[in-house]
Amino acid sequence: LTATAMAAAVAEQLRESFATGRTRPAAWREAQLRGLLRMATEMEAEICDALREDLAKPVTESYVHEISLVKSSCKFALKNLKKWMKPKKVPAGVLTFPSTARIAAEPLGVVLVISAWNYPFLLSMDPVVGAIAAGNAVVLKPSEVAPATSSLLAELLPRFVDSSCIKVVEGGVSETSELLEQKWDKIFYTGNGKVGRVVLSLAAKHLTPVALELGGKCPVVVDSNVDLHVAAKRIAAGKWGCNNGQACVSPDFIITTKSLAPKLLETLEKVLQKFYGYDPLQSPDLSRIVNSNHFKRLRSLMDEEKVKDKIVFGGQSDEMQLKITPTLLMDVPLDSAIMKEEIFGPLLPIITVDKIHESFALINSMTKPLAAYLFTKDSKLKYQFENGISAGATIINDTSIHLTNPHLPFGGVGESGMGAYHGTFSFDAFSHKKAILARFFIGEVKARYPPYTPAKLSIVKGVLKGNLASMIQAILGFPRGGA
């Protein structure tokens, strides 16, 4: 079967399954969510193995950042599903009196989820949880750059969920392109901006709504007067503790004052030595770089002429093992490649400024990131940061942790993406909120209809302006006489 035929067949099958209505009842949705929950629980060891194979991901990261978050998502959806599915009554207002109004969520239909390689389990399952909770049929295309996880998902999902409505399609660029040529009711893509553009333009052909979870350069501003030790630990946890910097919300670079930089550097080094020892290439707690393409990319960022002498810590790598150690750089030129593209790796440039406020101009000169971080105790600076920096999210005094809160929308803005998910937002992302207005046959307002007369117009004006007398006249069928 050619890739085109296969993609068309999958879309067709799912459309048929969805048309039968089986994904609509809460019972079906709950059963799938429980299936996914069981899968994440019973198959923990297998999932960790696949993640280790794909990324050398430490078991702790696999559990904490992927498996337990998927389980939480399932539990949160199970707990809230009935509430989400219930239509919400809203005030109908006087204009259409008497009437009732409500908003009901319905599934979009058949949706396509394209996942990424760095959190291949989480970024596949989390959107799928949302799609299922919202009552859709779904195709999941896991990333081929994480092949062990991809084939594990292809093997496991049919065992734990209804494969007539939830399918996994594996493959690379051509299989993905074929899938994108089909008509979907929504496409949810996690990845980079270049492919995001392609997804959006292919979706345009079918007028398909799209959610894009992209990346960016997430800046960390470090103010003086902070608990440097705690700050350094939290920065390290968000950087090297998250897939060795290969995460969309990893701190990309630091901005701090010239006066604080030496101490910050010293504290970071201490923390790194404590976390990963004196020979980080041997530490089992660091993910490796996903493949040799990315390894070479990161090496070239480090090896650029005007950058390589700015390395102040780390910089070691092992091409055979695809490992690069936590690397700190001081004041690389702003026009260097490492400062122009998203690093997505264990290199952390530190840019110094004279006054901490100058960091804002630097951040605003770049495209809007998925997250922006600030370490400070200064409440005025916090306020200015929250109000002056636009990003998917702004976090004060920590990094990356916001994605564990299911009450916060997780998504980008500008170059970092469009649309959000997690918690209720996942359900919303895959739903259509249908407005339902119910009126009755009583209360005929003659003033609405032609032949239009000045008397009728004055009643309509009054009603629209909220004039009670006009409303009463309208309901009573004024003006009397005539048509």
Added chain:
Amino acid sequence: MGSLAEERALGYGGLVSDLREVYESGRTKDLEWRQSQLRGLLRLLREKEEEIFDVLCEDLGKHRGESFRDEVGSLAKSVEDKLQNFKKWAAPEKASSLLRLIDSDCSQPVYLAATPLVAFPATAFVMPEPLGVVLIFSCWNLPIGLTLEPLSGALAAGNAVVVKPSELAPSTAAFLAANLPKYLDSKAVKVVEGGPDVGEKLMEHRWDKVLFTGSSRVGRLIMTKAAKHLTPVALELGSKCPCIVDWLDSNRDSQVAVNRIIAAKWGTCAGQACIAIDYVLVEEEFAPILIELFKSTLKRFFTKPEFMARILNKKHFQRLNDLLDDPKVASTVVHGGYFNAKTLSIEPTILLNPPLDSDIMTEEIFGPLLPIITVKKIEDSIKFLKSRPKPLAIYGFTRNEKLKRRIIEETSSGSVTFNDAIVQYGMDSIPFGGVGASGFGQYHGKYSFEMFSHKKAVLKRSFLIEFMFRYPPWDDSKIGLLRHAFRYDYISLFLALLGLRR
């Protein structure tokens, strides 16, 4: 930037960068500024009411009764609603800090923080911010409403805005170009007039959001161009809005239904509206009764030609004429059918069961021709709708609660309205927008504000409490602690922690 004429020749780069500068200055974010813009819009609608009636009459032959009801009046009400509520909408919203979780392992419900323990304590909230510089493409049939409603939302949300009115309603476009700069901050709100070439040039640039109201064909072009810059878009497209008319026992009910259907077809821009009733579905036994009622009521309502809008232009007039070309279609006309090419008006025309594969039944009519399609049982209309593209609105006239429920649950559309039509457009409490072929993105009321906002997640922590098991190097005891934390099993966690140093 140069004059607008120069800008047109130069591709609008200057216009866009000027607006970006204005936005970056923070001027439009200021709540006072937003309030002044909304007030300016209200003043415009009040002071220029007569002129608005004039241009709408010029462009579309709309009677002032219709213009007030559908454009000026409902708009003023909705801008007023935004004035009263925008500060509330713009305020940060606390993301709930307590979550009651019933763990399958525990018999007792456990109250705990929404973020797992590793992030405790933290305050979390959602902060709306403007997207930045946005572009609104309006349409010709409700040229005031479809421009100013989204504009009011974009301004309430704190954006800088470019509005491109449709060139097919030229008097209105000229009116907006002349007056918006007078009543609003002309540095932050721009009107760009012109046709498709201008639209194309504008779309070469990056915008923080684009709203397009119009046809699917152009919608595709807009979205394709937007993709290059990752510009998020909202599309309000057309569709065939069906009206299901159930058997109505009482004469009064039937009359009310007919009144409202007529208003929603011929009383709304002569059927040239995305939410106008496109066609009717009715049981074959009820159809003759309905048709007779239509005939008599139409006669009573449209006593003068000026009470119905005219067709926009020759092209659309010809398009509608051509729908009746096919003799198989023309023979099904049961009322009306007179086309006046000189005045571009078409009398209210009703057809009974034209062929389902004819153009009139496959394309959006957007005119004063009403096909009536009969079914054996009214429930069959649901199956009829399911096999067709999702419309912007589905209407149902019925007292049968079961039928209403089936319509809601078994069909999909932007919205559903029972026992009336079009009125959902003027409401501020429900979202307005399509699904599937009728588009995506919703607005009106608070949704207009949200359409042009980014909901930024904000999380704040202190340095005070640190949980060492968050950090490497990893060992079994730490992993064990993390498991407790992520299972929200705080009792075990607390006991375990007692034995450990920070």
